[in-house]
Amino acid sequence: MRVYLxxxxxxxxxxxxMITFVVFVMMRSVPGDPVVALLGDAYNxxxxxxxxxxxxxxxxxxxxxxxWLGKLVQGxxxxxxxxxxxxxxxxxxxxxxxxxxxxxxxxxxLAIAIPAAIIGAVRQNTWPDYAATTVAxxxxxxxEFFAGILLLLVFSFGLGGLLPSSGWIYLPxxxxxxxxxxxxxxxxxxxxxxxxxxxxxxxxxxxxLLRASMLEVIRTEYVTTARAKGVxxxxxxxxxxxxxxxxxxxxxxxxxVGFLIGGAIVVETLFAMPGLGTFGIDAIIxxxxxxxxxxxxxxxxxxxxxxxxxxxxxxxxxxRIRYGA
Amino acid sequence: xxxxxSLSGLTVLASIVLLLSDQGVAQTPKRGGTLRVSYxxxxxxxxxxTAPGYEMMWVAMNVGCGLINITSDGKFVGDAAESWQISPDxxxxxxxxxxxxxxxxxxxxxxxxxxxxxDRLMDPATKSGMRTFYDPVHSVExxxxxxxxxxxxxxxxxxxxxxxAYRTGLVLYSPTxxxxxxxxxxxxxxxxxxxxxxxxxxxxxxxxxxxxxxRFDKYFVPGLPYLDRVVIRVIKDPVTEMAAFKAGEIDFxxxxxxxxxxxxxxxxxxxxxxxxxxxxxxxxxxxxxxxxDGKPMSKERAPHPIFGDLRVRKAIGCHGIDRQEIVKIAFxxxxxxxxxxxxxxxxxxxDVNAMCPYDQAKAKALLAEAGYGPQKPxxxxxxxxxxxxxxxxxxxxxxxxxxxxxxxxxIRLVDKVTWMNTTLQDGPWDMYVEDLLxxxxxxxxxxxxxxxxxxxxxxxxxxxxxxxxxxxxxxxxAGKRRAIAKELVEFMADKMYWNNISGSPFxxxxxxxxxxxxxxxxxxxxxxxxxxxx
Numbered sequence: 001m002r003v004y005l006x007x008x009x010x011x012x013x014x015x016x017x018m019i020t021f022v023v024f025v026m027m028r029s030v031p032g033d034p035v036v037a038l039l040g041d042a043y044n045x046x047x048x049x050x051x052x053x054x055x056x057x058x059x060x061x062x063x064x065x066x067x068w069l070g071k072l073v074q075g076x077x078x079x080x081x082x083x084x085x086x087x088x089x090x091x092x093x094x095x096x097x098x099x100x101x102x103x104x105x106x107x108x109x110l111a112i113a114i115p116a117a118i119i120g121a122v123r124q125n126t127w128p129d130y131a132a133t134t135v136a137x138x139x140x141x142x143x144e145f146f147a148g149i150l151l152l153l154v155f156s157f158g159l160g161g162l163l164p165s166s167g168w169i170y171l172p173x174x175x176x177x178x179x180x181x182x183x184x185x186x187x188x189x190x191x192x193x194x195x196x197x198x199x200x201x202x203x204x205x206x207x208x209l210l211r212a213s214m215l216e217v218i219r220t221e222y223v224t225t226a227r228a229k230g231v232x233x234x235x236x237x238x239x240x241x242x243x244x245x246x247x248x249x250x251x252x253x254x255x256x257v258g259f260l261i262g263g264a265i266v267v268e269t270l271f272a273m274p275g276l277g278t279f280g281i282d283a284i285i286x287x288x289x290x291x292x293x294x295x296x297x298x299x300x301x302x303x304x305x306x307x308x309x310x311x312x313x314x315x316x317x318x319x320r321i322r323y324g325a
Numbered sequence: 326x327x328x329x330x331s332l333s334g335l336t337v338l339a340s341i342v343l344l345l346s347d348q349g350v351a352q353t354p355k356r357g358g359t360l361r362v363s364y365x366x367x368x369x370x371x372x373x374x375t376a377p378g379y380e381m382m383w384v385a386m387n388v389g390c391g392l393i394n395i396t397s398d399g400k401f402v403g404d405a406a407e408s409w410q411i412s413p414d415x416x417x418x419x420x421x422x423x424x425x426x427x428x429x430x431x432x433x434x435x436x437x438x439x440x441x442x443x444d445r446l447m448d449p450a451t452k453s454g455m456r457t458f459y460d461p462v463h464s465v466e467x468x469x470x471x472x473x474x475x476x477x478x479x480x481x482x483x484x485x486x487x488x489x490a491y492r493t494g495l496v497l498y499s500p501t502x503x504x505x506x507x508x509x510x511x512x513x514x515x516x517x518x519x520x521x522x523x524x525x526x527x528x529x530x531x532x533x534x535x536x537x538x539x540r541f542d543k544y545f546v547p548g549l550p551y552l553d554r555v556v557i558r559v560i561k562d563p564v565t566e567m568a569a570f571k572a573g574e575i576d577f578x579x580x581x582x583x584x585x586x587x588x589x590x591x592x593x594x595x596x597x598x599x600x601x602x603x604x605x606x607x608x609x610x611x612x613x614x615x616x617x618d619g620k621p622m623s624k625e626r627a628p629h630p631i632f633g634d635l636r637v638r639k640a641i642g643c644h645g646i647d648r649q650e651i652v653k654i655a656f657x658x659x660x661x662x663x664x665x666x667x668x669x670x671x672x673x674x675x676d677v678n679a680m681c682p683y684d685q686a687k688a689k690a691l692l693a694e695a696g697y698g699p700q701k702p703x704x705x706x707x708x709x710x711x712x713x714x715x716x717x718x719x720x721x722x723x724x725x726x727x728x729x730x731x732x733x734x735x736i737r738l739v740d741k742v743t744w745m746n747t748t749l750q751d752g753p754w755d756m757y758v759e760d761l762l763x764x765x766x767x768x769x770x771x772x773x774x775x776x777x778x779x780x781x782x783x784x785x786x787x788x789x790x791x792x793x794x795x796x797x798x799x800x801x802x803a804g805k806r807r808a809i810a811k812e813l814v815e816f817m818a819d820k821m822y823w824n825n826i827s828g829s830p831f832x833x834x835x836x837x838x839x840x841x842x843x844x845x846x847x848x849x850x851x852x853x854x855x856x857x858x859x
Contacts, residue, residue: 031739032746040369040377042454043749044779045622051452083370083532084512094533152568157592161572166565167558168534178529179537179556272560272569274534282367282533287742 001315001322008311012304017069019300020293024065027284027292033057034081034287055081057289068293077297078290080283087294090279093176095298097168097275100187101194101267102260106253108199109206112139116203117210117245118237121218132207139204144263148197148270155193163193166272194267201263202256209252213245247317254310261299354841354856359554362852363566363575365582367559370512371519371530373496374446374453382493383579383850387538387555388429389496389521390545392420392439395489395765397601397845399672405434405497405522405545415480415801422471426545428499429526430517436473440465441500443475457772458491461798480799482806483768486672490765490848497522524550524853533559544853551841551856567592570834576857577842578834579850583656584715586832597835599844602670603661603828605763609646609723611638611756611824613785621751626786631705631755638821640691641705641756643681645730646723652827655718660827665814666774668828670846672766673810677818688730699731705755707734710744713760719826720758748782757782760829763847767810768798774823785822 035051036043052058056067071078077088116132123129156165169186170176217223218241226236261277268277276295283291314321364383370376373385392406403409406420426434445451447459461481466474477484488495499520503511506518514530521527524546525538536557540550558575560566563585569575571592581589590598611632616623632638648662664681667674697703707724709716720736727734734756739747747754761780764770771794773780776787793813800806817823831846841854 030743032742034742036745036749037369037377037742039452040454042375042377042452042456043745045750047452048750079509080532082512083514084509085532090532093531149564152565156568156572157564161568161574164574165568165572166560166574167569177531177534179535270562270565272558272562272565274531278533285740285742 005312008308012301012308015304016297016300020296021065023296024068024289024293025061027287027289028061028064030287032287034289037286037288038082068290072297077294080288080291082286082288087290090291091276091294091298094274094276094279096174097273098261098264098268098277100171100191101198101264101273101275102257104191104195105197105199105202105260105263106256108195109202109256112200112203113206113210113249114242116207117214118242120207120211121214121241121245122233122237124215132211136204136207136211139200140208142201143266144197144201145266145270147200148194148267151193151197152270164190168273168275190271190273194271194273197270198260198263198267202260205256206249206252210245210249213248214241217241217245243317247314250310250313250317254307257306258303261303354551354854355858356551356856357553358551358857358859359556360552360577360839360852360855360857361575362555362557362577362579363560363569364557365559365561365563365566365578365580367532368530368536368557371514371527372508372511373519373521374442374451374455374498375508376512377454379493379580379847382847384527384536384538384557385496385521386493386523386850387525387852388519388523388527389498390426390434390523391488391495391497393485393489394494394849394851395486395845397843397849401485401489405439409485411484415482416477418475418477418484419468420473420475422473423545424471426522427543428497428502428520428522429541430499430502430520431543432499432501433470434497434522435470436467437470438497438500439473440467441503442495442497445498445503446495455492455495457778458487458769480801482798482801483766486766486768491769493848524851525552525555528554546853550853552852555852570596570836573836576836576839580847581832581834582713582715583659583830583832584718586659586834587657589834595837597837597839599833599835599842600830601844601846603663603668603830604670604765604846604848605760605829605831606663606666606668606823607660607719607758607760607826607829609642609719609756609758609824609826610783611642611821612754613638613783613822615753615784616751623751626784629755631703632783634695635820636691636695637697637703638824640688640695640730641727641732642821642824643688643818644684644691645688645726645732646824646826647683647726648678648826649683650726651719651722654722655715656827656830660830662827663825664818666817666823666825667764667767667770667810667814668825670828671764671770673807674767675811675814677815680815680818685730692730692732697732702731702733704733704735706737708737708739708744708747708754708757710739710741710759712741715829716758723758749779751784758826763831765848767813768794771798774817783822785820787820787822789816790822 035048039047056064079086120129120132152165155163169181169183169190171187172182175182223236223240226240264277265281268275269281280295283295364380366380368380369378373389391404393401394404395401405422405426407423409418409420411418428434443465446453446455461477461479463476463478468474502518502520510518516527516529519527524541524544526541528537528539530536538555540553560569563582566578567589612629613632614626615629617625617627652658652660652662661669663669665675665677692703707720709720724734724736761773772778775781775791775794776785797806797809800809835842838857838859840858841856
């Protein structure tokens, strides 16, 4: 197990580097560069050439990447070309907001998916099953921005500001600046709609998957044996069927993190949240290469670490699974 | 009877007194409170002399002060300067500064600080977008600690306009803080580095989250500002912005999208919708020349393969575009169809709409003359960017209108940086739809439309345009200046070097409890007299 873990941890390095390299090359292939945005109405060709030289943007792409990597190894994530702000600082300030959003949206997804899937599997081809399947289909079909706007129109616009439409209140002890709104309640109010908007689509996917897995498990011989032995139905469903059906679901949950990061860009922009999603999209739009690299690095790292964690949870869900050398 | 009459008279009198006293109370500004402002775009950075974008400028004019400001009716009022004199030959402007003006770091705003700030703007190493406006300035001289003189190379009729509101005006920098901190620290918004002399001092800027400014207690106008704090947040989505406004989460939207104004008004009948004369042109620019040698920005130019021909420019831009229809669809009638280069709210504006009536037959005839027709149909690329949704609407309407005269316009939708990259760097494009910057004077448009500027995207190489602008800027007689403006605008419309569609309306929205704000478009956004009546 230890060797396996070490191997996986070492694998993270080339994976993350590959992702950052691809992003690095792709960003520089996109038309436009940050100098145009930086100089704005002061733009002239001579100044643009000088600024490109100053930021090393005139060097070959590979060399730029090596320079970026060299600094990264020393803990220097660079500074934003547009605002001059240190990338690592901005990433660390925004990361907790996005992490909270992603964790809570996954919680929303599971809170919907697990009961819906159980009902669907246990009461197959009855109206509760049809209802759960239909809701799942609707959830899959609604994009995050649309769900977000609907929630916004109902709970913020329609119901006279029942839930706040935008911004962020920090959890106590997490305020990254001098002036912050800080409270548990305020934080919960601010994160609720974004987490639901982001989680609802994932809930639908997980419901369908978990229902199908549970149906498969329920038909296995060991479940029939358990029933024959007189084990109670709740115990069969929760202990035998659900736990075993969770393995493919957990795999998909890990992969869904990537979609959640993508969805966070949309949801954070819609709800004006100061998270990594808005950081990433602003950086891409402004061609702020250093910030884009920081965004790619942290999201790639988060993705591979979460998937490693997912793989490790298999051993808990199914004790027969062993990771050897 | 007399008693009854006297009593009713007294009642009426008492009511009037009560009413007046009540109004008097309501009109007395209250101190304190936090103004919550929403911006639609992020602030680029906080170096006031170089950062692009109105969002930064609206912070700069509250953290910073300048020499003078301009009112919405075009009058100049002192800011750090209490008075000024112009020499008879208009070659020197002498400003007398107020005695009690301090920067936020406690250093005085004196003549040396003014000289320092202007010299910094004029220094090519600063790379300020303002530099071009200071071309007529020969030098800045310190006459005594509170008197500074700006000497010009030649008369410049718009010197005061420029100081007050070009790129929304000169912002004075504390020499001490500027020398102590690096450019990067100022760009990052490090509070000690961003030192102005305005009514509010910068407390912090968390990009992507909020910018906080607090009252500067030693502001030179006694009693001002009324507010304790201003917090600026960025809300990019107009629907979210409307929801936040309706829920009372924000007090002021600094720039609101015109297409959502009616919805906002319907849901917030008491909201103050602030707007004025249009000063921003909405353009359908056509590229006039391309580099002869294929190298972008080359001085050797050849006519653009399509719009290098004046007949085609006139067919498409002048007679082929139905401006009324565009305004009706894209702006719900809340803009003015306008052919002239400077919109209806700009100084010395000229209505030349009669020069370009919508006339499909004439457009087709001109196209036929230029060799286009059913046998050789004209196809061009119509570019726009994603910054404002109204651009896409206008582009779609133009495409449809082109179809009516047998022309195919292929829409190319790009993001803002790609658009800037293509247009500023002389890249390949045929026509684009955009609104550029707000124009307080026709003179300020020289920078966007003379033959040498990077921002003159059509890249016409007609020196006559430059001559017009130079004559206009040097002419000190207002009547003669208006005559030159008319000639210039007619010339631009006749040559179709600048193809205006309409003005681009600008809206701000305030809660009913926000008092004391004076609307002056994008040019002056000051919170020093704002107070909250709640």
